[in-house]
Amino acid sequence: MSESKQLHSIDEKLDKLSINDQKDVYKILNGVGFQSLALPDTAKEYAKINNLELAGYEYPSKVEQLRSPRIVKIGAFQNKLPLKTDAPIAQMRDALYKLALEAITMASLAEVNVFCFQEAWTMPFAFCTREKQPWCEYAESAENGPTIKFLQNLAKQHNMVIISPILERDETHGDLIWNTAVVIDNYGDILGKHRKNHIPRVGDFNESTYYFEGNTGHPVFQTEFGKIAINICYGRHHPLNWLMFGINGAEIVFNPSATVGELSEPLWGIEARNAAIANGYFTVAINRVGTEIFPNEFTSGNGKPAHKDFGHFYGSSYVAAPDGSRTVGLSRINSGLLVVKVDLNTCRQIKDHWGFQMTQRLDMYAEALQKATNLNYEPQLIIKK
Numbered sequence: 001m002s003e004s005k006q007l008h009s010i011d012e013k014l015d016k017l018s019i020n021d022q023k024d025v026y027k028i029l030n031g032v033g034f035q036s037l038a039l040p041d042t043a044k045e046y047a048k049i050n051n052l053e054l055a056g057y058e059y060p061s062k063v064e065q066l067r068s069p070r071i072v073k074i075g076a077f078q079n080k081l082p083l084k085t086d087a088p089i090a091q092m093r094d095a096l097y098k099l100a101l102e103a104i105t106m107a108s109l110a111e112v113n114v115f116c117f118q119e120a121w122t123m124p125f126a127f128c129t130r131e132k133q134p135w136c137e138y139a140e141s142a143e144n145g146p147t148i149k150f151l152q153n154l155a156k157q158h159n160m161v162i163i164s165p166i167l168e169r170d171e172t173h174g175d176l177i178w179n180t181a182v183v184i185d186n187y188g189d190i191l192g193k194h195r196k197n198h199i200p201r202v203g204d205f206n207e208s209t210y211y212f213e214g215n216t217g218h219p220v221f222q223t224e225f226g227k228i229a230i231n232i233c234y235g236r237h238h239p240l241n242w243l244m245f246g247i248n249g250a251e252i253v254f255n256p257s258a259t260v261g262e263l264s265e266p267l268w269g270i271e272a273r274n275a276a277i278a279n280g281y282f283t284v285a286i287n288r289v290g291t292e293i294f295p296n297e298f299t300s301g302n303g304k305p306a307h308k309d310f311g312h313f314y315g316s317s318y319v320a321a322p323d324g325s326r327t328v329g330l331s332r333i334n335s336g337l338l339v340v341k342v343d344l345n346t347c348r349q350i351k352d353h354w355g356f357q358m359t360q361r362l363d364m365y366a367e368a369l370q371k372a373t374n375l376n377y378e379p380q381l382i383i384k385k
């Protein structure tokens, strides 16, 4: 389907309902937690001038007697490629940096504290092609590559934690490539990095041609704006991946992604939301936007003709709260910023309410899983005699 014929968003369709019906439908679909957040006029004007979408929501906090509120504004940025996929690498980077500068300036005007880009935001999502050149040239050092240097200045300037998912080149260890999210703190220092744990082998997501499963475990980064973690794209299909970030104390888990409609759209609204419920933290699902067309044809191993496009990356970025409420998503077609104000005290309040952590029986599952990974494991299957 051509870009111009793509559905803008489900919410645009729901807007056609009467106000009363809309209220009832949204309550059932999205839960009652989030309300819309008034954003500064300067941010709204900046968005308009730069042709970017901007939406704001807040999860109203409950005041506690002993702890002060810990209010944090989350910024999630989704975007289309500004140039064609085969633009020279330096030009593509410059165009993406210009867009990133606009996004971060807008986020700063909206008083965002923690900002995250989509997966591999510095490049076309070229892994469908299985071609090594020129795409591997986009890989760069997580410690001193051009993107990190560029963002360190911005993080410091805007007092903002920035999460930058890039294609990492580990120049110290064999020039290996990884799919990595770098966390830069609000002083411009690199707090650390996380490498994608689960690599897709589905559809045109031929990422295993380029990099291995990550080796950084499930780090949670303590920042001035809460304990944050990153579960990169395909990791969202793995409940144990989400679980470990929760066990390590995350209060916000970002899910920078690149995924297309035909493959995953019905799953999109469920997985990050379910993770927020099960693990008692906020989740931030961010997806790429647009259709990326590559110079050479590739096949999808499904008997269908070779083609040059990956399908439609459907955006629809959203935030979910530990009570299962979620924000309305950004559109399926535009680049834009979602700003969400939360009180991190909510995590403990909802854990106390539901008791999922208290009842989760980790020891029982640890023992069962240990047995299940044994080659001679016999499934606990009961058969009528």
Ligand SMILES: NC(=O)NCCC(=O)O
Pocket: 119, 199, 200, 205, 232, 233, 234, 235, 257, 258, 259, 260, 263, 264
């Ligand atoms: N980038 C990536 O891991 N995509 C896989 C497809 C999906 O998980 O929906």
